[in-house]
Amino acid sequence: MTLYFSLVFALLVTEMVIFMTLIVPLPHSWRRALFTFISENPLIAKLQYGLKITFIFILILFIDSVNRVYRVQLELSTASKAQGAGGAAVLGGSERMEVQARKFYSQRNMYLTGFTLFLSLILNRTYVTILDVLRLEDEVMKLKGEGGAKGDAAAKLGNAGEPGEIARLKKQLSEKDRDMENLKKQVQSQQDEYNRMGDEVSGSDSAPKKDR
Structure with missing residues (x-):
């Protein structure tokens, strides 16, 4: 194994260790402290930037390993077809072993680099998911703390916090608003009727004075 593929293998093992560390069940405070350190440490931020270039x-x-596997497979397929057609042996014993060895090494490199890239994606999504879970847990704990501080106010409101009670109160409020609108319309109609009758009375009182 060449030096760069040895480094890729070391990176794959490191990713496996990091992944196992992320999924190990830890107390909330420990996990939060760990991810806070990872998120805020400038050295780890530079390391992540370097890893992005490494993954490129x-x-x-x-891609090169996939290309090599394809070429070796094509070479073996061509040799097999030539032998099947009754021609002379295209590849001798040593040559065929050499081609098979190149195929093995190409496939090994392809699997090694492929699994390293795939695990990097899994690590990234796992890291983001755990951060979201920690954020939601912090919000839940915050809401629970606010709920305890407002316990006296909730006791005064009775069952206002129970499921369905808020909807019932909203319904009552909308009914009161509707009743208020109907009452306003009735008052307005009575006011208009009163004004009309006042105008008629005023007109009947002024008519005899004009005759005189």
Whole structure:
């Protein structure tokens, strides 16, 4: 195994160790402290930036390994077809072993680089998911603390916090608003009727004075 593929293998083992560390059940305070350290440490931020560049080179190695596997497989397929057609042996024993060895090494490199890239994606999504879970847990704990501080106010409101009670109160409020609107319409109609009757009375009182 060449030096760069040895480094890729070391990176794969490191990713496996990190993944096992992330999924190990820890107390909330420990896990929160760990992820706070990872998120805020400038050295780890630089390391992550370097790893992004490293994964770009690993992707290039993966593409090259896939290309090598395809070429070796094509070479073996061509040799097998030539032998099946009754021609002379295209590849001798040592040559065929050499081609098989190249195929094995190409496949090994392809799997090594492929699994390293795949595990990097899993680590990234796991890290983001755990951060979201920690944020939600902090919000839940905060809401629970506020709920305890407002316990006296909730006791005064009775069952206002129970399921369905808020909807019932909203319904009562909308009914009161509707009753208020109907009452306003009735008052307005009575006021208009009163004004009309006042105008008629005023007109009947002024008519005899004009005749005189």
